[in-house]
Amino acid sequence: MNRIDARFRELKDKGRPALVPYITAGYPHPDATVAVLNAAVEAGADLLELGMPFSDVMADGPVIQEACARALEQGTHLDEVLAMVAEFRRGDAHTPVVLMGYINPIERRGLERFVGEAAEAGVDGLLIVDCPAEEAGDMRSALAAKDLHQIFLVAPTTTEARLERTAELAGGFVYYVSIKGVTGAATLDTDSLAPAVERIRSRMDLPVAVGFGIRSPEQAAATARAADAVVIGSALVSRLGECGSTEDAVAVTHQYLAPIREAMDNSAPSPDKQPTLTA
Amino acid sequence: MAEPGQQAAASDGVFPDAGGHFGVFGGKFVSETLMPALEELEAAWRKHLADPDFAARLDSDLSHFVGRPSPLYFAENLSDRAGGARIVLKREDLNHTGAHKINNTVGQALLAKAMGKQRVIAETGAGQHGVATATVAARLGQDCVVYMGSEDVRRQAVNVYRMKLLGAEVVSVDAGSRTLKDALNEAMRDWVTNVDDTFYVLGTVAGPHPYPAMVRDFNAVVGREARVQMVEEYGRLPSALVACVGGGSNAMGLFHPFIDDDEVAMYGVEAAGRGLAGHEHAASLCAGRVGVLHGSRTYLLDDDAGQIRDTHSISAGLDYPGVGPEHAWLKDSGRARYVGITDEEAMTAFHELTRREGIMPALESAHAIAYGMKLAAEMSADDIVLVNLSGRGDKDINTVAELEGIEF
Numbered sequence: 001m002n003r004i005d006a007r008f009r010e011l012k013d014k015g016r017p018a019l020v021p022y023i024t025a026g027y028p029h030p031d032a033t034v035a036v037l038n039a040a041v042e043a044g045a046d047l048l049e050l051g052m053p054f055s056d057v058m059a060d061g062p063v064i065q066e067a068c069a070r071a072l073e074q075g076t077h078l079d080e081v082l083a084m085v086a087e088f089r090r091g092d093a094h095t096p097v098v099l100m101g102y103i104n105p106i107e108r109r110g111l112e113r114f115v116g117e118a119a120e121a122g123v124d125g126l127l128i129v130d131c132p133a134e135e136a137g138d139m140r141s142a143l144a145a146k147d148l149h150q151i152f153l154v155a156p157t158t159t160e161a162r163l164e165r166t167a168e169l170a171g172g173f174v175y176y177v178s179i180k181g182v183t184g185a186a187t188l189d190t191d192s193l194a195p196a197v198e199r200i201r202s203r204m205d206l207p208v209a210v211g212f213g214i215r216s217p218e219q220a221a222a223t224a225r226a227a228d229a230v231v232i233g234s235a236l237v238s239r240l241g242e243c244g245s246t247e248d249a250v251a252v253t254h255q256y257l258a259p260i261r262e263a264m265d266n267s268a269p270s271p272d273k274q275p276t277l278t279a
Numbered sequence: 280m281a282e283p284g285q286q287a288a289a290s291d292g293v294f295p296d297a298g299g300h301f302g303v304f305g306g307k308f309v310s311e312t313l314m315p316a317l318e319e320l321e322a323a324w325r326k327h328l329a330d331p332d333f334a335a336r337l338d339s340d341l342s343h344f345v346g347r348p349s350p351l352y353f354a355e356n357l358s359d360r361a362g363g364a365r366i367v368l369k370r371e372d373l374n375h376t377g378a379h380k381i382n383n384t385v386g387q388a389l390l391a392k393a394m395g396k397q398r399v400i401a402e403t404g405a406g407q408h409g410v411a412t413a414t415v416a417a418r419l420g421q422d423c424v425v426y427m428g429s430e431d432v433r434r435q436a437v438n439v440y441r442m443k444l445l446g447a448e449v450v451s452v453d454a455g456s457r458t459l460k461d462a463l464n465e466a467m468r469d470w471v472t473n474v475d476d477t478f479y480v481l482g483t484v485a486g487p488h489p490y491p492a493m494v495r496d497f498n499a500v501v502g503r504e505a506r507v508q509m510v511e512e513y514g515r516l517p518s519a520l521v522a523c524v525g526g527g528s529n530a531m532g533l534f535h536p537f538i539d540d541d542e543v544a545m546y547g548v549e550a551a552g553r554g555l556a557g558h559e560h561a562a563s564l565c566a567g568r569v570g571v572l573h574g575s576r577t578y579l580l581d582d583d584a585g586q587i588r589d590t591h592s593i594s595a596g597l598d599y600p601g602v603g604p605e606h607a608w609l610k611d612s613g614r615a616r617y618v619g620i621t622d623e624e625a626m627t628a629f630h631e632l633t634r635r636e637g638i639m640p641a642l643e644s645a646h647a648i649a650y651g652m653k654l655a656a657e658m659s660a661d662d663i664v665l666v667n668l669s670g671r672g673d674k675d676i677n678t679v680a681e682l683e684g685i686e687f
Contacts, residue, residue, distance in 0.1 A: 054585075054586065055455065055586040055587045056455065056460060056461075056464055056572065056573070056587050057464070058309075058310070058464045058467045058468065058573065058574075059309075059310035059312070059313075059467075059468075059471065061468065065454060069454070069455070072586060077584035077585075077586070078584065078585075102571075103308060103571045104570045104571045104572060104579075104581060104585045104587070105584055105585030105586065106585070107570060107571060107585065108570060108581060108583070108584065108585030109585065129310050130308040130309055130310060130571065130574070131308060132307065132308075132309065132310075132311055132314055134298055134306070134307055134314075135306050135307065135308055152311070153310065153311035153312075154311060155311045155312040155314075155315070157312065157314075157315040157316070157474070158311060158314070158315065159315055159318070162314060162315070177310075177311060177312055
């Protein structure tokens with residue numbers, strides 16, 4: 001079974017909402033990335049999203065853009081990202097890893113080749129920001145052949161028709177982009193979340209992760225009450241940017257994520273009240 | 280003049296398909312947050328182009344505000360200099376704001392107004408599209424924000440000031456190569472964030488569907504006019520069309536109404552910068568490969584890791600690592616040919632046209648002039664080479680002076 005499915009099944013049994021940190025591979029330094037991933041898991045992360053640096057991150061805000069630019073300056077391309085996942089996987093057989101990025105570097109390498117290498121390295125899913133359902137045909141067959149999931153974004157503006165199309169292709173979980181805007185742009189309105197998450201659940205039997213604009217333990221806790229998973233991205237990445245050493249990066253990751261984990265655990269509904277999931 | 284909606288049928292009517300694909304090219308490679316905005320835009324575009332009132336308003340603006348039709352001009356001295364075919368210029372440099380760009384911004388701004396969007400945003404390279412957007416926004420009373428790479432802000436200071444005079448806010452973009460591609464990234468980010476009240480006036484035939492088709496259709500007035508004028512004034516169609524290609528909007532506008540005229544050859548001229556052998560150029564069709572950038576599958580310039588390369592051209596408007604997807608299709612289908620002109624060749628052509636005809640071309644258009652002269656030299660006196668003089672050179676005076684070591 002794909003590690004993402006296994007993990008969400010396990011979480012559902014425990015009634016535990018998933019904490020999903022995002023970091024950009026190679027930032028602040030390539031040597032720090034695997035240590036930060038491990039620190040995130042120690043601090044309570046259930047899934048990991050690892051950003052593949054790209055030169056033109058159209059859907060990301062200034063924090064991720066800067067992280068990508070610095071990671072690229074330090075030579076973090078797909079080879080390096082896959083090596084990082086492989087190294088992480090040698091020490092952690094269970095925590096799912098989703099690679100997040102843009103399509104051009106993947107196609108340049110060759111879609112099938114990349115998917116094969118990603119599966120071998122221990123990747124469990126791909127989230128390609130600029131590959132919506134309409135353009136995802138080739139991607140889907142390549143991923144299916146290796147039992148990897150394609151993770152799709154759903155936005156507040158996603159129409160019913162597109163939600164249905166996405167449901168046909170999506171696997172693993174669905175990532176609800178909780179605000180209109182780029183990553184790191186604004187602050188989440190947690191009140192509007194529950195109905196939005198319910199709308200998605202009525203269309204597909206997948207766990208719903210919510211991201212964009214979540215910064216504080218309180219916001220994470222509120223999100224965890226409505227959704228199955230909470231994604232923390234830009235807020236963590238910007239803190240990592242201030243770290244001069246791997247030790248700093250590990251410490252900052254722990255200091256930032258541990259209170260979020262705690263707040264989520266304290267706020268989560270008991271297992272019998274957990275919204276039904278059939279993932 | 281034909282109605283704006285009619286040129287879609289001038290070719291086979293197949294391209295793009297419903298998903299915005301030109302063969303394997305084009306499409307909508309954007310983040311989920313933009314998909315509904317693109318769908319809304321496409322629906323509005325189709326609806327209003329079919330509306331006779333909208334078409335009449337557009338035609339009236341093109342006549343009375345832009346100054347259309349732009350004339351054909353027989354460049355006799357330039358033709359003599361080249362030797363061979365007659366060189367005829369389509370004078371888009373005579374349009375209001377000095378380039379073809381206004382054909383598209385007039386159309387898109389009217390569309391924004393019809394859609395009830397009070398804020399328009401744009402990206403710009405040379406500044407021509409930014410000026411053209413600020414111009415129509417001023418007239419229609421729309422709030423206008425223009426994104427421009429900081430390198431281009433430096434190169435095109437006059438246009439920056441012009442936009443400010445027109446009431447636009449110019450945002451200098453300091454990311455990446457600080458040129459057109461980075462301005463486009465930033466404009467897309469703004470659009471994602473402010474999609475409810477904001478219309479993105481994209482300036483070229485690149486980007487996600489429906490922009491390549493919509494910008495083509497707004498610019499196709501150039502080719503429609505030229506076709507009629509050629510028949511009226513020369514009794515025939517040209518032997519060849521020549522136009523510069525950055526994103527490719529002036530070329531696409533000229534080419535499109537001639538696509539079914541098999542006897543008319545088409546040449547798109549890319550910026551070969553300091554030569555196609557290295558990476559200091561912006562010739563994605565001549566020297567690039569197929570990938571995905573800015574929402575569409577097309578030819579682009581990237582490295583072996585798939586990262587988009589920094590490009591170089593003397594002309595800011597051609598300094599872009601991608602190209603409109605329909606050009607990619609025209610290249611692969613063989614209907615159009617794409618060639619490169621270096622900075623040096625473009626500068627020579629700039630001086631030739633200025634001194635021999637008293638017409639100062641934009642550095643972008645100077646690339647087309649340079650290739651037009653080369654092509655004319657290979658043809659006979661019976662042939663006519665129609666070159667799109669897409670813009671005038673006033674904006675480039677500082678660049679030219681700097682290259683020649685002149686300080687004001």
